[in-house]
Amino acid sequence: MTLLTDQFFDSFATSVMPTEDAETLPPEIYTSEEFYRFEKEALFYREWLCVGREEWIPASGDYFTASHANEPIIIARDREGNIQAMSAVCQHRAMLVAEGKGNARAFICPYHHWTYDLDGKLVGAPAMNKTCNFDKAKNNLPKLKVELWHGFVFVNFDPDAEALVSRLAPLEPVVANYELEKLRGPEPIVENFAWNWKVQFENNNDGYHASRLHQGLHDYIPSAKASFPEVPKGTAGYYRLNGTLHKNAAFNPTEKALFPVFPKLSEEEQNRLLFVNLPPSLSLVITNDVAIYIIMDAVSATTHKVTFGSLYMPEAMEDPLFETKAKVTSDYTNSIFAQDLHTDLLVQQGLGSKFAPRGRYSWQEDAQRQFNVWLVDRYMAEWDRRRGPAAPITKLHATS
Structure with missing residues (x-):
């Protein structure tokens, strides 16, 4: 029996409601190979990767x-x-x-x-x-x-795809001062993981778990200081901000920047972290001295490949102590990532259960609702293409 029915796609409507009313997407979209094949057409062969x-x-x-x-x-x-x-x-x-x-x-x-x-x-x-x-x-x-x-x-892959950069214009004011194009970094790490790419993407975006799962590791970047600015409909990505308890906070044992701080940052920017999300393939976690990039490649319904890398001011890598500082930072962030990766694996196992819920959201999970909106808009467009012109075009609330 096929998973792909009008009833199944209509059920997505409750996942794009305002966060206080929304529920998570159906568990099957994280476990079904049939749905992964649908995603190839809906997302991976149409979106910028x-x-x-x-x-x-x-x-x-x-x-x-x-x-x-x-x-x-x-x-x-x-x-x-x-x-x-x-x-x-x-x-x-x-x-x-x-x-x-x-x-x-x-x-x-x-x-x-x-x-x-x-x-x-x-x-x-x-x-x-x-x-x-x-x-x-x-x-x-x-x-x-x-x-x-x-x-x-x-x-x-789509020769008729709308240009990317123009659709990211609403993000320019928040990324401009980091001057990402000028940053440089060492060879990235590539790993394969046994869970759906969306589980990874959601965890990258999740501000709710920071003060719970990572308690004691970055309490100076609390979940309560997360915010989720809206972007105009049609924007190719979105972002969230997270305030910090002190200036130039960073993921290392000192809790402060070890590398040169990006020079153009404002006082406000030096007191927060920036998380930029360009689904379905790129997440950025940006402190004031390091930009971490996470490139995701969906291999199957339950597996994906990730490229992890870090970017710094070029002079940071010329510092004789760069390797020492980088190791201190990576050892610290790896302890955080280890918690995330173990959680992602167990979430994937839970999503395959007959008891897997369509759960409700905290306000600190608004980035998940934004991701849902991005996904559902594209899922419904592909489903309407498959149903053909005789079928009514499904209209769901969407903001991006």
């Missing part, structure tokens, strides 16, 4: 590979210095033409040596001269749209 940082490919020929929803992707700097994004799947027999990262003059399929230029154009196909009606121009690597936002590289 973060794949990494621009500084990872500084020179022509530099490339790195990424994936989203099991689609292998190459991000490369071409000979003119432009960033190109393309499928990594050879158009001959589906072998991947690139792995990892590096610098290349071209992408050569290891299997049969079909050769693609840095922009994905097929420039060599050995022994294909006897193949009837073979046209190299029709066998280029499929291209993806590319945009940059504050140093982050985004791709989109």
Whole structure:
């Protein structure tokens, strides 16, 4: 029996109501492989997806590979210095033409040596001269749209997708002074986790648990100081703020910034943390000296891959004590992450139970309601596309 019915999608309406009235989304959207396949069409093949940082490919020929929803992707700097994004799947027999990262003059399929230029154009196909009606121009690597936002590289599988940066304009006033495009960091860490990508995304956004699950670890950033500004409908992301009990609070044993504070921050900004959410792939946790980025790649209904990285002022990494300070910080944040990751695993187990609820929200969980609105707006659009023009267009309250 299919999960995807009008009744199922109509039930989402209670999850986009005002926070004091709303309830969580159905547990099945976190556990069902059928729904994950639906999400591929509703979200991952239509929305802008973060794949990494621009500084990872500084020179022509530099490339790195990424994936989203099991689609292998190459991000490369071409000979003119432009960033190109393309499928990594050879158009001959589906072998991947690139792995990892590096610098290349071209992408050569290891299997049969079909050769693609840095922009994905097929420039060599050995022994294909006897193949009837073979046209190299029709066998280029499929291209993806590319945009940059504050140093982050985004791709989109939909050639007709609306531009990203213009849809993030409402976030500019809150991110501008952090100058994210100027920040630099060490090699990120990549890990695989056994829970739905939305469980991860919700935990990243959750201000409610900070003073409970992490009690004693960052009491100086209390849940009671969380706030959830609204963004205009159509914005491609949203954010939350969390006030701190002292200036320039940070995640380390001193509770204060160990690295150079971002120089343009106002007095108000130095007394809060910023959490920026660009679903379905990027969460930012930004203190006043470190910007943590979390890139999520949904692999299945119950698994996903995460790229964790940290960004600093460039001079911070030139400090002889940088590695020592970074270790102190990472050891501290890892103790917080360990609690989060264990919780995420147990939440995923709970979501598979017949007793899994559609629970109610605290006011400190308004970011979850904002996430629900973002999701449901796109879920309903895809469901209406599938039902066709004869079906009435479902209208739900939505703000983003």
